[in-house]
Amino acid sequence: MDERRRNSENPRRTTRSGSSDDSVNFRRTRSSQSSANSRHTRSSESSETQRRQIRNSEGSRSSRHSGSTRRDTAEIRRREIMTPEDLLDDDEEYIRRRQERMRRRRLEKERQQKRRRMMRYAAMAAMLVLVISLAAFGISRLFPDSKESGSSQVTEEVKAETGTQVTTALSQPVMGASDIAKFSEQTTLSGWQSDSSGIWYKNADGTFYQNGWQEIDGNQYYFNENGYVMTGWQIIDGEDCYFDENGKYDSQRVKPMIALTFDDGPGQYTEELLNCLEENNGKATFFMLGQNAEQYPDVVKRMKDMGMELANHTYDHQILTSLSNDQIANEINKTTSIIEKAAGASPTAMRPPGGAYNGTVQSISNLPIIIWSIDTKDWKTKSEEQTYQCVMDNAQDGSVVLMHDIHEWSVKAAIRMIPELTAKGFKLVTVEELAQAKGVTLENGKAYYYFGEGTQQVE
């Protein structure tokens, strides 16, 4: 029974140990067992007991020998009586187990090594991913910066070349001079700067221009009290100056000018009209009747003080072409005296009532004769709207506009058009100023209608 168990056990174990050495041992064990078992039955029983002990211990060699001295002695005695075949069988069993254990350990070690290797690879891969992502992040952070500074430099170079080119890259909300000063400290580049308030210039030393003219790269600029360049039409030192959108002064550009003229006054509405002209920095020419100037000497004086042109329109609106030479002279000279008395200045032009003049009138007047190019016919329409619209539709550079400041609707129309004409870019001037601006030297006795290019006659 024992034999069977042992024999049935052996092939199973051998099969489990796949080593070629074990196979050799097994074959040797099988062949020796068959002869030994038949000859030594008694000793075979004791050896079986020994084998059970070994099997039970299942451990290392040390555990097998860790028994008491008595047991060791018994074993030595037992070994003495064991046949060489038994000893061989026993040792082979032990070697086989040890090899099996070693094999398992080796396999376990290999598995561990494999695990470690895998972990190392995983760690390396993680590190690689981290490094790549960090590098990508670093590049992405570095690139916009370098791009930004690069474009700023390019813009600065362009600005330096053109002189007037401005960049929006440095745009910052700057509200006043103190803010500009602050911003000036923050920027590293000098030259033209722009922000929501306008265009300004930063010098290399961090300062900026303010309050006055400045020549930069051969062009003239005017900086306001906050350090921004002025643009569009501006009145500087009493002169109309035009600056383009970058603040560059254009000395060739002259405002379109028109001369508003008011006849038959002064009247009760004339002061209101003067107020409006004053508010809009506009000038006009007043062809006054002597009889009305007598009534409003203060208004005449105010006209003079305001820089309006004082002009003669006869004493009581006589049609001069139907008068004698003495009558013509009297109409004119009497009125001139009244104006001189009121304003302390002589009239510089005359307009015959109805625009009617002839050679006799021209020779007697002693003043330039000024007619008109735009007749509003306000005395006829009695319409503020039509008077206003007539001027707004027809006004152009050099126009001489005819209105009457003795009519309320005419003064209302004038008060409406004056700020709008100014906003449209027209400069409201006196006839004398208009002629001078257009290079026309006004001559006494000569009649003038229009001072622009070409001809204009609006009836």
Ligand code: NI
């Ligand atoms: Ni008149």
